Amino acid sequence: MDQWISFDWEALGANFWSATVDGLTFGGIYALVALGYTLVYGVLNLINFAHSEVFIVGAYAVVFTLTSLGFGPSVPNLAWYAIAANLLLALVFGMLASAVTAFIVERVAYKPLRAKGAPRLVFLISAIGMSFVIQYLIFWWRGPNPEPAVIMFQNKPVFDIGGTLIYFDSILIVSAAIIMMVVVDQFIRRSKLGRGIRAVAQDPDTATLMGVNRERIIVSTFILGGLLAGVAALFYVMKVPSGVLYLGGFLLGVKAFTAAVLGGIGNVRGALLGGLLLGLIGNYGQILLGSAQWNDVVCFVVLIAVLMVRPEGILGSNLGKVRA
Amino acid sequence: MSRSTKALAAAAVLALTLAACANTDDGDSGDEDSSTPELTVQTAIDAPDDAVSPAGDGSAECPATTTIAYIGAETGANAQLGINIINGVKLAVEEHNANNANCQVTLQTFDTEGDPNKSTGPVTQATNDENIIGVVGLPFSGESKATGTIFEQAGLVHITPSATGPALTQNGWTTFFRALGNDNVQGPAVPKLTEKLDAKTVYVVQDDSEYGVGLAGTATEALGDNVVGSDKVTTGQKDFSATISKILAEKPDAVFYSGYYAEGAPFNQQLVAKGYEGIFIGPDGVKDQEFINQAGDASANAYFTCPCIPGELITSFSDAYKKVSGGDAPGTYSVEGYDAATVLLAGIDEGNQDRAKLKDWVTNYDAQGLSKKFKWDETGELTELAVYGYKVQDGQIVSVGVL
Numbered sequence: 001m002d003q004w005i006s007f008d009w010e011a012l013g014a015n016f017w018s019a020t021v022d023g024l025t026f027g028g029i030y031a032l033v034a035l036g037y038t039l040v041y042g043v044l045n046l047i048n049f050a051h052s053e054v055f056i057v058g059a060y061a062v063v064f065t066l067t068s069l070g071f072g073p074s075v076p077n078l079a080w081y082a083i084a085a086n087l088l089l090a091l092v093f094g095m096l097a098s099a100v101t102a103f104i105v106e107r108v109a110y111k112p113l114r115a116k117g118a119p120r121l122v123f124l125i126s127a128i129g130m131s132f133v134i135q136y137l138i139f140w141w142r143g144p145n146p147e148p149a150v151i152m153f154q155n156k157p158v159f160d161i162g163g164t165l166i167y168f169d170s171i172l173i174v175s176a177a178i179i180m181m182v183v184v185d186q187f188i189r190r191s192k193l194g195r196g197i198r199a200v201a202q203d204p205d206t207a208t209l210m211g212v213n214r215e216r217i218i219v220s221t222f223i224l225g226g227l228l229a230g231v232a233a234l235f236y237v238m239k240v241p242s243g244v245l246y247l248g249g250f251l252l253g254v255k256a257f258t259a260a261v262l263g264g265i266g267n268v269r270g271a272l273l274g275g276l277l278l279g280l281i282g283n284y285g286q287i288l289l290g291s292a293q294w295n296d297v298v299c300f301v302v303l304i305a306v307l308m309v310r311p312e313g314i315l316g317s318n319l320g321k322v323r324a
Numbered sequence: 325m326s327r328s329t330k331a332l333a334a335a336a337v338l339a340l341t342l343a344a345c346a347n348t349d350d351g352d353s354g355d356e357d358s359s360t361p362e363l364t365v366q367t368a369i370d371a372p373d374d375a376v377s378p379a380g381d382g383s384a385e386c387p388a389t390t391t392i393a394y395i396g397a398e399t400g401a402n403a404q405l406g407i408n409i410i411n412g413v414k415l416a417v418e419e420h421n422a423n424n425a426n427c428q429v430t431l432q433t434f435d436t437e438g439d440p441n442k443s444t445g446p447v448t449q450a451t452n453d454e455n456i457i458g459v460v461g462l463p464f465s466g467e468s469k470a471t472g473t474i475f476e477q478a479g480l481v482h483i484t485p486s487a488t489g490p491a492l493t494q495n496g497w498t499t500f501f502r503a504l505g506n507d508n509v510q511g512p513a514v515p516k517l518t519e520k521l522d523a524k525t526v527y528v529v530q531d532d533s534e535y536g537v538g539l540a541g542t543a544t545e546a547l548g549d550n551v552v553g554s555d556k557v558t559t560g561q562k563d564f565s566a567t568i569s570k571i572l573a574e575k576p577d578a579v580f581y582s583g584y585y586a587e588g589a590p591f592n593q594q595l596v597a598k599g600y601e602g603i604f605i606g607p608d609g610v611k612d613q614e615f616i617n618q619a620g621d622a623s624a625n626a627y628f629t630c631p632c633i634p635g636e637l638i639t640s641f642s643d644a645y646k647k648v649s650g651g652d653a654p655g656t657y658s659v660e661g662y663d664a665a666t667v668l669l670a671g672i673d674e675g676n677q678d679r680a681k682l683k684d685w686v687t688n689y690d691a692q693g694l695s696k697k698f699k700w701d702e703t704g705e706l707t708e709l710a711v712y713g714y715k716v717q718d719g720q721i722v723s724v725g726v727l
Binding site: 011014015018019022023025026072073074075079139143144145146148149151155157164165167239240241242243245248251252283286287290291292293296303 | 399400401403517532538555556557558560561562563564565566567569570572573586589590593594597598599614617619620621
């Protein structure tokens with residue numbers, strides 16, 4: 001009992017599949033939020049520290065929408081298509097709320113400074129400032145307690161792997177995260193706006209000379225990140241029905257930011273890889289070492305180890321280098 | 325400093341102690357037909373006739389600057405517990421001031437967010453204010469440990485209405501008093517509750533707080549061979565899937581969660597969502613209406629231990645409390661907050677109007693309060709104690725009487 005660290009391989013073996021599925025599920029949520037960090041970093045070479053609040057505002061919108069539709073702490077007694085329609089509506093409101101927040105963050109904390117040519121560090125500080133302002137506005141409005149639980153549907157096991165039941169929500173979240181990632185990746189590669197984002201990421205001055213409206217690209221990038229955070233918000237509420245409180249974004253934001261760095265910040269595929277890996281590593285580490293206190297420790301040890309070998313993250317390259 | 329640096333720092337200060345899991349594979353009793361026995365619900369408790377009232381006899385005189393303080397959470401993840409206490413204290417002060425025209429005691433509140441790291445500032449601020457001669461607080465064990473020395477140096481008497489860490493009274497502090505039983509009382513009450521509920525196998529999950537670790541220790545010892553496994557979670561955690569899969573593998577009759585509702589509620593909600601059908605037992609830190617709000621329907625499987633009296637069952641107190649709280653019924657530790665403030669106010673009324681005198685007053689106090697008799701031993705522990713059992717019924721926490 002007195003040793004400070006011990007490895008419980010037996011527990012890891014016994015819980016391997018459930019740890020894997022749960023890790024991937026949360027990893028998918030991290031990945032969607034990580035995209036917001038990565039996209040903004042790609043075009044501005046700046047970390048948007050207010051992105052965690054962009055996310056939590058979306059989560060509030062999801063909860064408020066569902067609550068006003070009659071969802072609550074009990075499993076809703078509705079047909080599956082009615083639930084799906086309600087969830088879609090909540091998703092739309094979540095995405096809208098996050099996108100609007102991201103837009104406001106850009107307008108308040110970035111644009112005025114950019115117009116004045118402020119040094120890079122100033123943007124970091126103004127973003128952290130925005131993050132606190134939003135956090136405490138929420139606190140002032142909603143108080144210290146999380147919103148009451150909102151249960152979306154009766155979660156049922158779909159199939160089992162080696163005796164571990166795989167639940168519907170996990171399948172939904174992981175596949176949605178991957179699909180969203182492919183869509184964003186293709187969007188950046190193929191669409192006109194995507195081409196603009198890549199151009200600004202590669203060389204903002206030349207892009208401007210070539211007729212790309214840099215300001216418009218920057219705002220669009222923030223909004224795109226916000227929309228994805230809104231998707232993550234729906235899944236977050238699905239997994240943690242009572243996790244929506246003023247500080248809720250911060251905790252997840254740290255993980256998502258770490259995921260973005262792990263996968264290679266500025267890299268869309270890196271965000272997915274980083275998110276899923278971080279979810280897995282944390283869960284494995286936690287079970288192996290026998291305490292949730294190790295979850296973050298293991299995550300950050302792996303992050304540091306990876307950064308020592310590959311300082312740019314696993315997939316390394318930045319947004320500008322993506323070829324069409 | 326960036327947020328990632330903050331997170332790294334936070335990760336670095338995590339406690340490094342780790343006990344090996346004591347998994348035993350016997351004691352397999354996952355019988356499906358094991359229905360939980362129904363416990364009888366208490367419906368009313370009479371207020372003791374000889375309970376001291378904060379209103380006093382109305383003849384008290386004191387300087388207009390006379391101030392008592394509440395120091396503890398007003399915001400933060402476990403704020404509700406603090407609010408329960410503040411309203412109890414407020415009620416006592418209001419009853420006192422309404423009846424004593426020549427002694428208007430001011431109540432000041434200081435917010436610690438319940439966080440040991442943030443508690444020293446507010447406490448220093450309070451001890452530097454000479455008008456403050458007595459304090460109700462601090463509510464949590466971690467912050468009480470972090471600040472006890474500051475109170476001691478200032479000679480400022482403080483009565484905690486809710487900090488139950490046993491070690492708090494082992495520091496030689498002469499200014500620290502506890503208005504309820506410590507975890508050494510609550511721990512042994514857990515097997516009493518599981519026995520009544522016919523739960524033979526118990527999985528113990530603790531958080532990383534002073535309170536959670538201490539209570540898990542005494543509860544585990546008291547449960548003995550009935551413990552089939554244990555795991556640890558952290559403050560602020562929202563995803564408990566790793567712990568839950570370990571629990572589901574063991575199929576225990578009951579899970580004892582040693583921590584606070586901020587983690588306990590999502591934990592139990594996720595546990596039940598993953599198909600757990602056993603009982604959930606939480607200590608006083610989990611026993612709060614917020615637990616039910618956050619865990620939703622999953623909370624129907626929950627039972628609690630608490631060295632606290634069900635204040636809402638004392639009708640006279642409950643009615644008066646609602647006027648102060650804006651309609652909310654008394655919560656966990658509302659009565660204790662009220663009682664602690666009453667001890668201080670009674671002292672002020674008796675002419676103990678500086679820190680040294682009020683401290684002596686509390687040290688030698690021996691009278692009935694609303695919740696229990698208040699008489700402390702030399703360490704600051706009460707001499708007579710009881711632990712109550714509670715359960716969730718129709719979305720409300722109801723008392724099942726003394727365990």
